[in-house]
Amino acid sequence: MPVNAHPTWAMAAGALGVSTSAVLIGVSGASPGTATFYRCALAAAMLLPLVIFEWRREGPPSNRQRLYALAAGTLFAGDALWWTQAIGEVGAGLSTVLVNAQVALVPLLALAVDREPVSRRFLLLLPVMLAGIVLTGGVLDQDVGGTDPLAGTIHALLAAACYSGFLFLLRRGGSAGRTVQTYQYVVVSAALVSLGAGFLWHGMTLAPGWAQFGWLVLVAFGGQVAGWLLVALATPRLPSEVGAALLMLTPIGALALGAIVLGERPTPLQLTGSALILAGAYFASRRAPRRSQELDTAR
DSSP states (O other): OHHHHOHHHHHHHHHHHHHHHHHHHHHHTOOHHHHHHHHHHHHHHHHHHHHHHHHHHHOOOOHHHHHHHHHHHHHHHHHHHHHHHHHHHHOHHHHHHHHTTHHHHHHHHHHHHHOOOOOHHHHHHHHHHHHHHHHHTTTTOSSOSSSOHHHHHHHHHHHHHHHHHHHHHHHHHSTTSOHHHHHHHHHHHHHHHHHHHHHHSSOOOSSOOHHHHHHHHHHIIIIIIIIHHHHHHHGGGSOHHHHHHHHTHHHHHHHHHHHHHSOOOOOHHHHHHHHHHHHHHHHHHOOOHHHHHHHHHHO
16 A cells, blocks of 8 residues: 555645635635535545455444544534634635644643643644734734634634544544545545534535536545545655645645635735744644653553
């Protein structure tokens, strides 16, 4: 399998695949519920051949893995719904940068739940990342892109909270293999949750036009299947600091694509804030390889 031979390239390709989602959803014009439901439901259908292959080779996942995956899917639905809403409010590129504030939240979640110690470096960098979020949200700018940058920042940070829980549960439940089957439970759960939530929040279109449906097919394939599945497969095969650094290609790619495809032009302060978030996230997520191995063994 290519992931076994080149996990670094697989991780980089997966992160860039995920980065296409914001721009494609922005072009589609789909509501949060519609976009989240179709990207997950279509991904579930696309994953079926891989699920069957893995089930025949490795058997089904455990009940523990299923429970973690279903809970992770529920949180992923919340992440996707709020993040999709933020795309129009603050822009495709900047919304993706803000969602990656999860790097500041995941260590705090691990501290609260697993009593995993927080490094001094993380505590020193946390104010830097929070300042970056404020700047990226356009709070200090007079003329920023998006329909409502402040609301977009709030929605993106709510998405980041859900995203943090999603990643935390994936890490807890994904250590026993059967990655594709577990991920199938995630996307099915997210599709069902978003179907119900979509009718209650900003409406839901069960029969989008062919043009919109085509864009959502690309979202499902590029971001949900190829992107996230490559990330899920490559992460266990890389040191944590390498994986974290490569995953930062997602917001960088989204910023670049937002500028090229949607004509988004972040202000200098927003670009400065984005740089602070990315730099802080990279350095805060780095660990010494030995320490990282000890944590993995403890789990």
